[in-house]
Amino acid sequence: MLQLKLINKNFGGVTALRNISLNVKAGEIVGLIGPNGAGKTTLFNIITSITKPDSGRILFNGKDITGLRPYRIAELGIGRTFQNIKLFGQMEAVENVMTGMHSVSRGGVCRCAFKFLGYRQEEQLLREKAQQLLSFVGLSGKGSEISESFSYGQQRRLEIARSLALNPQLLLLDEPVSGMNDTETQDIMRLITGIRESGISVLLIEHDMGLVMGVCDSVIALNFGHVIAVGTPAEIQKNPEVIEAYLGKTAEVVTNARS
Amino acid sequence: MLSYLNSYYIQIGSFTLINIMLALGVYVPLSTGQLSLGGAGFMGLGAYLSAIAVTRFGLPIPFAIVIAGGVSTLAGILVGVPSLRLKGVYLAIATLGFGEVIRVIFIKWETITGGATGISAIPLISAGTVRFLTEQNIIDSSNKNVASDLTVFLILFLITGFFVWFFVALKNTRIWRANSAIRLDETASESIGINIHYYKVLAFSQSAFISAIAGALYAHTVSYISPSDFTYHRAVEALIFTVLGGSGHVLGAVFGATVLTIIPEALRFLKDYRYVAFGAILVIMMAFKPEGIITDNIFRKIRKK
Numbered sequence: 001m002l003q004l005k006l007i008n009k010n011f012g013g014v015t016a017l018r019n020i021s022l023n024v025k026a027g028e029i030v031g032l033i034g035p036n037g038a039g040k041t042t043l044f045n046i047i048t049s050i051t052k053p054d055s056g057r058i059l060f061n062g063k064d065i066t067g068l069r070p071y072r073i074a075e076l077g078i079g080r081t082f083q084n085i086k087l088f089g090q091m092e093a094v095e096n097v098m099t100g101m102h103s104v105s106r107g108g109v110c111r112c113a114f115k116f117l118g119y120r121q122e123e124q125l126l127r128e129k130a131q132q133l134l135s136f137v138g139l140s141g142k143g144s145e146i147s148e149s150f151s152y153g154q155q156r157r158l159e160i161a162r163s164l165a166l167n168p169q170l171l172l173l174d175e176p177v178s179g180m181n182d183t184e185t186q187d188i189m190r191l192i193t194g195i196r197e198s199g200i201s202v203l204l205i206e207h208d209m210g211l212v213m214g215v216c217d218s219v220i221a222l223n224f225g226h227v228i229a230v231g232t233p234a235e236i237q238k239n240p241e242v243i244e245a246y247l248g249k250t251a252e253v254v255t256n257a258r259s
Numbered sequence: 260m261l262s263y264l265n266s267y268y269i270q271i272g273s274f275t276l277i278n279i280m281l282a283l284g285v286y287v288p289l290s291t292g293q294l295s296l297g298g299a300g301f302m303g304l305g306a307y308l309s310a311i312a313v314t315r316f317g318l319p320i321p322f323a324i325v326i327a328g329g330v331s332t333l334a335g336i337l338v339g340v341p342s343l344r345l346k347g348v349y350l351a352i353a354t355l356g357f358g359e360v361i362r363v364i365f366i367k368w369e370t371i372t373g374g375a376t377g378i379s380a381i382p383l384i385s386a387g388t389v390r391f392l393t394e395q396n397i398i399d400s401s402n403k404n405v406a407s408d409l410t411v412f413l414i415l416f417l418i419t420g421f422f423v424w425f426f427v428a429l430k431n432t433r434i435w436r437a438n439s440a441i442r443l444d445e446t447a448s449e450s451i452g453i454n455i456h457y458y459k460v461l462a463f464s465q466s467a468f469i470s471a472i473a474g475a476l477y478a479h480t481v482s483y484i485s486p487s488d489f490t491y492h493r494a495v496e497a498l499i500f501t502v503l504g505g506s507g508h509v510l511g512a513v514f515g516a517t518v519l520t521i522i523p524e525a526l527r528f529l530k531d532y533r534y535v536a537f538g539a540i541l542v543i544m545m546a547f548k549p550e551g552i553i554t555d556n557i558f559r560k561i562r563k564k
Contacts, residue, residue, distance in 0.1 A: 071449045086444050102437055103453075
């Protein structure tokens with residue numbers, strides 16, 4: 001459903017991405033791994049059009065979405081979360097999610113002010129749907145709390161709920177479990193599988209190999225803006241180039257010692 | 260009964276209402292995170308357009324006010340679109356510049372605007388009502404002025420009341436959530452499908468409209484306007500109303516404009532020192548309540564009780 005064709009991006013003289021091509025198929029969970037600075041988040045920003053690529057094309061369901069404004073990308077059905085959580089801190093949790101429903105709700109200034117054409121019922125429906133999404137991510141009963149007051153893990157969940165609110169077909173998760181402990185990571189893993197079961201494909205960036213190996217159908221490894229390996233989690237784990245990228249040349253000894 | 264009312268108090272009331280509209284003109288773009296100081300410019304534009312339409316072309320006042328509002332909204336869109344590239348203080352300076360350009364046009368384009376001397380003998384919005392009441396012998400020459408002031412006040416009250424109601428009604432709706440989202444995080448807003456350009460320009464044009472209506476009503480309240488009525492001082496004043504009252508809530512703008520219009524009048528007994536006292540009050544309020552007097556938290560607490 002998502003196809004990237006020969007994406008290139010330079011920042012100044014630095015190559016961030018070179019000739020990146022990749023595919024995400026419908027119903028898949030794809031992991032994007034690589035050391036810090038490999039270009040993973042840049043790639044997310046390019047898919048969601050926050051950054052424009054220097055060359056290359058992005059196709060979503062066969063439609064060329066390269067260079068569209070970011071809000072159009074969201075409307076077409078690509079939701080995302082951010083590495084450094086970007087919630088609307090001073091809003092209540094449920095408002096965060098309702099704001100995420102912007103593209104799936106209708107109503108201009110006059111309809112909102114004068115509340116005609118069943119505006120109130122629609123608003124009520126949005127609120128109920130938002131509460132459902134909150135319980136889906138494990139935040140039931142916390143709707144009326146200010147999202148700033150949430151713990152780190154809860155904020156990550158809320159951000160996922162907000163990105164699900166726009167009814168995406170594809171969800172981009174940028175390090176969904178960074179800074180979480182094992183139990184929290186387990187919960188998020190279950191959540192991600194749940195998201196896939198509801199028919200949404202997932203592309204995720206993650207350093208936590210337990211999660212990547214546990215939930216991903218396929219893994220793409222990046223290093224210095226290149227794709228260095230594509231394959232199933234098991235294949236990637238054994239790939240010498242990936243091991244080298246992560247641990248350096250003599251790493252084999254270490255991995256062998258571990259296993 | 261009318262003779263018991265004091266024209267002076269009624270006029271302060273009328274100016275308060277005009278200031279509330281100007282404060283709303285700052286509040287609306289601020290709710291999307293845009294700091295606009297173009298209020299004085301749009302206010303002047305509205306005032307001059309309406310005054311010229313009435314005195315030169317003999318249009319009925321309500322019609323002239325609507326035209327002034329409409330034209331200024333278009334001007335707001337024209338200023339708003341290029342302003343999308345600007346943020347924070349840069350936007351503030353650009354919009355302030357727009358206001359000054361407008362003011363210089365008023366001074367220089369003498370044939371239409373009367374130059375620095377301005378336009379005088381602008382009919383009051385109460386003119387029609389007063390004529391009707393005199394014909395019906397309900398009022399006579401002894402209480403004509405008070406009746407006129409009172410009519411002006413009531414008309415302003417209805418219009419301001421409508422604007423305030425309108426923005427209170429927009430609170431907690433899809434539109435306002437989008438505005439708040441843009442203020443809190445533009446990148447996140449775009450990533451959830453909010454067209455931030457559209458909402459920013461929308462807020463900007465709404466602000467231009469309200470400020471222009473305030474200006475037009477001002478012209479028909481004081482019956483004399485000159486370029487010096489629309490200096491940047493007025494824009495800054497409107498900003499102070501909004502920020503001090505609480506920029507996070509519509510009623511903050513209303514409260515700020517009301518209190519800060521009345522305080523200088525109430526301090527008249529201090530004579531020349533009244534603005535010193537006024538300034539001190541501003542500093543103290545900002546030091547202790549930088550988020551303004553009226554905030555969302557207050558309403559949350561009230562709801563919980």
